[in-house]
Amino acid sequence: xxxxxxxxxxxxxxxTITAVKVAGDLGRRIRDMGLVTGTEIMIQGRAPLNDPVAxxxxxxxxxxxxxEADHIExxxxx
Amino acid sequence: xxxxxxxxxxxxNAGKTTLFNALTGARQHVGNYPGVTVERKEGEYxxxxxxxxxxxxxxxxxxxxxxxxxxxxxxxxxxxKPAVVINIIDAANLERNLYLTSQLLELKIPLVVALNMIDVxxxxxxxxxxxxxxxxxxxxxxxxxxxxxxxxxxxMTAAQDMVEGRIAPPDPAKVKISYGEDIDQTLLLxxxxxxxxxxxxxxxxxxxxxxxxxxxDESLIREVAAAxxxxxxxxxxxxxxxxxxxxxxxxxxxEAVIADHRYGFIKGILKSGIITHHYDKNRLYTSDRxxxxxxxxxxxxxxxxLTLFSIYQITxxxxxxxxxxxxxxxxxxxxxxxxxxxxxxxxxxxxSGVIDGVGGVMGFVxxxxxxxxxxxxxxxxxYLARVAFMMDRIFRIFGLHGSSVMAFIVSGGIAGGCxxxxxxxxxxxxxxxxxxxxxxxxxxxxxxxxxxxxxxLIGAFFAEHQALYMFAFTLLSWVVALVAAKILRMxxxxxxxTPFVMELPxxxxxxxxxxxxxxxxxxxxxxxKAGTVILLISIILWAMMTYPGLSPEKKAQYSKERAQVNxxxxxxxxxxxxxxxxxxxxxxALTLRxxxxxxxxxxxxxxxxxxxxxxxxxxALLGGFAAKEVVVSTLGTAYSMGDVDxxxxxxxxxxxxxxxxxxxxxxxxxxxFMMFYAPCFVTVVCIARESGSWNxxxxxxxxxxxFAFILxxxxxxxxxxxxx
Ligand SMILES: Nc1nc2c(ncn2[C@@H]2O[C@H](COP(=O)(O)OP(=O)(O)OP(=O)(O)O)[C@@H](O)[C@H]2O)c(=O)[nH]1
Numbered sequence: 001x002x003x004x005x006x007x008x009x010x011x012x013x014x015x016t017i018t019a020v021k022v023a024g025d026l027g028r029r030i031r032d033m034g035l036v037t038g039t040e041i042m043i044q045g046r047a048p049l050n051d052p053v054a055x056x057x058x059x060x061x062x063x064x065x066x067x068e069a070d071h072i073e074x075x076x077x078x
Numbered sequence: 079x080x081x082x083x084x085x086x087x088x089x090x091n092a093g094k095t096t097l098f099n100a101l102t103g104a105r106q107h108v109g110n111y112p113g114v115t116v117e118r119k120e121g122e123y124x125x126x127x128x129x130x131x132x133x134x135x136x137x138x139x140x141x142x143x144x145x146x147x148x149x150x151x152x153x154x155x156x157x158x159k160p161a162v163v164i165n166i167i168d169a170a171n172l173e174r175n176l177y178l179t180s181q182l183l184e185l186k187i188p189l190v191v192a193l194n195m196i197d198v199x200x201x202x203x204x205x206x207x208x209x210x211x212x213x214x215x216x217x218x219x220x221x222x223x224x225x226x227x228x229x230x231x232x233x234m235t236a237a238q239d240m241v242e243g244r245i246a247p248p249d250p251a252k253v254k255i256s257y258g259e260d261i262d263q264t265l266l267l268x269x270x271x272x273x274x275x276x277x278x279x280x281x282x283x284x285x286x287x288x289x290x291x292x293x294x295d296e297s298l299i300r301e302v303a304a305a306x307x308x309x310x311x312x313x314x315x316x317x318x319x320x321x322x323x324x325x326x327x328x329x330x331x332x333e334a335v336i337a338d339h340r341y342g343f344i345k346g347i348l349k350s351g352i353i354t355h356h357y358d359k360n361r362l363y364t365s366d367r368x369x370x371x372x373x374x375x376x377x378x379x380x381x382x383x384l385t386l387f388s389i390y391q392i393t394x395x396x397x398x399x400x401x402x403x404x405x406x407x408x409x410x411x412x413x414x415x416x417x418x419x420x421x422x423x424x425x426x427x428x429x430s431g432v433i434d435g436v437g438g439v440m441g442f443v444x445x446x447x448x449x450x451x452x453x454x455x456x457x458x459x460x461y462l463a464r465v466a467f468m469m470d471r472i473f474r475i476f477g478l479h480g481s482s483v484m485a486f487i488v489s490g491g492i493a494g495g496c497x498x499x500x501x502x503x504x505x506x507x508x509x510x511x512x513x514x515x516x517x518x519x520x521x522x523x524x525x526x527x528x529x530x531x532x533x534x535l536i537g538a539f540f541a542e543h544q545a546l547y548m549f550a551f552t553l554l555s556w557v558v559a560l561v562a563a564k565i566l567r568m569x570x571x572x573x574x575x576t577p578f579v580m581e582l583p584x585x586x587x588x589x590x591x592x593x594x595x596x597x598x599x600x601x602x603x604x605x606x607k608a609g610t611v612i613l614l615i616s617i618i619l620w621a622m623m624t625y626p627g628l629s630p631e632k633k634a635q636y637s638k639e640r641a642q643v644n645x646x647x648x649x650x651x652x653x654x655x656x657x658x659x660x661x662x663x664x665x666x667a668l669t670l671r672x673x674x675x676x677x678x679x680x681x682x683x684x685x686x687x688x689x690x691x692x693x694x695x696x697x698a699l700l701g702g703f704a705a706k707e708v709v710v711s712t713l714g715t716a717y718s719m720g721d722v723d724x725x726x727x728x729x730x731x732x733x734x735x736x737x738x739x740x741x742x743x744x745x746x747x748x749x750x751f752m753m754f755y756a757p758c759f760v761t762v763v764c765i766a767r768e769s770g771s772w773n774x775x776x777x778x779x780x781x782x783x784x785f786a787f788i789l790x791x792x793x794x795x796x797x798x799x800x801x802x
């Protein structure tokens with residue numbers, strides 16, 4: 001197990017969110033959309049220019065930009 | 079008796095609009111909330127002995143003050159106290175949807191939950207124990223399929239029961255969400271303070287206010303400070319204390335802790351055997367398989383371009399016939415008026431002012447309808463979200479949003495669009511600053527009405543490289559629009575980018591009904607709003623180009639010329655017709671020169687000589703403000719003056735090429751100016767509507783005209799220096 005930033009995750013890699021380190025509007029938005037500590041996610045794919053990224057979360061799909069993904073820390077299997 | 083009000087709330091894409099349409103049918107009314115651009119939709123529901131006004135609140139994920147939508151939804155619930163709030167949730171995305179529900183429960187309002195999309199959930203192998211869920215939430219939960227109408231009667235019966243007191247409103251004791259020891263302690267303290275002072279006269283529950291303050295909800299904190307500054311101060315101190323503590327001990331924010339606990343509460347409910355997944359949660363559904371192709375690195379952008387291009391093709395080619403039809407109708411009315419009325423000011427005003435003006439607006443209607451129909455398909459099917467996903471990286475560079483692409487394409491990104499539907503297409507953008515920047519820059523694109531001007535001037539002055547010039551000007555319009563957006567975003571529209579955290583909803587087949595309602599709603603607003611203002615403006619422009627008219631002596635002179643023609647030729651002969659036409663043209667041109675517009679045009683030469691325009695061009699540009707199509711016809715009138723050779727039936731292009739006031743350099747300068755100066759008036763009206771203020775519309779006129787003038791002048795002056 002190790003902790004990495006969501007931006008670093010590879011396609012199809014799974015992980016569990018351990019922290020969302022941002023306050024304000026962006027933090028609120030991220031949490032409102034269900035990205036909170038303990039949530040399991042999987043990288044579903046990336047846009048043609050590698051950014052934004054699409055995540056699988058609770059059977060649904062969310063997208064966010066790489067610089068937004070930076071604030072999210074994820075625990076992944078090696 | 080006041081009519082009962084029911085409010086609909088729910089996450090975007092939960093099916094709220096579908097439910098609203100199913101409940102109210104055609105009895106709808108769309109308006110705006112005062113001061114903001116959020117749409118307010120109202121409709122009437124009527125069944126047997128139950129009658130209510132249903133208000134469709136904007137779709138939100140939460141009740142914080144993240145966006146205008148959320149503030150509107152919250153204020154409506156708090157201030158207008160709807161008899162029942164119906165919270166529609168997506169059964170296939172239960173956890174996330176219950177996040178809003180948990181906040182509504184804390185507001186302690188009469189709540190009924192509509193569990194929508196149970197058909198989708200079933201397909202995905204998700205089973206939900208509805209009765210148990212209702213018991214745990216403490217409110218009625220009714221399974222429905224908004225799309226087919228299944229379960230709607232039971233839903234409305236539950237709402238009626240709650241209104242008439244047969245079902246008790248939610249039990250606060252049941253839904254007290256714990257936020258962890260530290261926050262709970264603080265909340266207790268704050269709740270007491272709030273209760274003591276009876277803040278807001280009990281409009282909101284005390285604990286809810288406390289939670290919002292700890293969550294650092296700026297809009298509510300401001301409200302509290304306004305109502306009771308002293309109390310606001312004390313509450314803020316408590317909130318800051320716990321925030322400090324959490325930061326020190328756990329390295330986290332109170333907002334994060336609160337959100338975590340809300341999701342914890344939801345998880346707790348779902349864990350108690352309410353939901354069973356028959357398949358693996360991360361299983362890929364059909365929708366995801368479609369996405370594998372449609373957002374693929376190479377195929378994705380290609381398919382997107384093809385889709386956008388074909389929409390463009392479809393709308394502009396299919397609308398050609400109906401537009402011609404509308405134009406025929408108006409020219410027929412015109413002829414009718416022409417025959418019925420005697421020559422004079424009234425007739426001229428009716429024909430050139432009213433009928434041409436209204437006709438010009440109505441001529442757009444088929445185009446707008448088709449465009450909105452196509453956009454509605456993209457929107458309702460979920461593809462638009464993918465377009466935003468793919469384009470975001472590029473548009474973000476210019477301070478825009480992935481969803482801006484649609485508006486740019488529609489406005490003429492591929493030459494020949496129209497800024498009116500383009501401006502209206504920005505409605506699908508949910509980020510206010512990016513939306514405004516899009517709104518203000520899409521008129522730079524080469525719309526269909528600018529094409530005749532381009533064709534005329536390029537044909538007359540740069541005939542050898544026609545295609546090249548056309549392409550270069552299309553490209554230039556993109557560059558200018560995007561750079562202008564960037565500049566706006568760095569100045570008047572400065573601000574951090576709106577987060578892109580967005581849902582990619584599963585692909586769905588749009589329903590015909592939904593598409594029709596979407597399309598008609600927007601079209602009707604266009605007809606209504608643009609139609610009234612445009613009518614006024616076109617009458618004003620008509621007057622400016624007609625009055626004060628020619629002196630009696632001049633008029634007499636033209637009558638004499640006509641009489642001479644009559645004396646020389648048979649009245650129906652070819653020569654006579656030709657000569658009459660020539661006299662008419664000259665009279666028109668002279669009237670124009672003498673008119674208010676003509677005088678303004680001459681006065682404007684004091685400035686416009688800098689970019690090489692003489693008064694005739696100025697009048698055409700002035701007319702182009704009513705509609706860009708007018709530029710060519712006004713140039714035609716203005717440059718028909720003084721043409722002495724009756725045999726020379728030269729085209730306007732040839733005439734311009736021969737005119738001493740024109741040169742390739744002037745043409746280039748004029749082209750640049752016409753591409754980028756003030757948008758036409760219909761567009762301006764739409765900008766005012768969409769931005770919610772005339773200030774933005776006026777700003778749009780001023781900044782684009784200034785920009786165009788500087789550009790044209792620089793090109794002209796530098797060209798002169800270089801000896802062109
Ligand atoms: N299968 C199925 N589809 C539904 C149901 N209800 C709505 N839909 C579809 O879901 C899509 C989204 O529905 P809308 O009513 O536009 O959703 P909304 O919540 O108003 O979304 P916004 O307009 O984005 O706020 C549409 O394509 C509907 O046809 C349902 O019960 N079952």
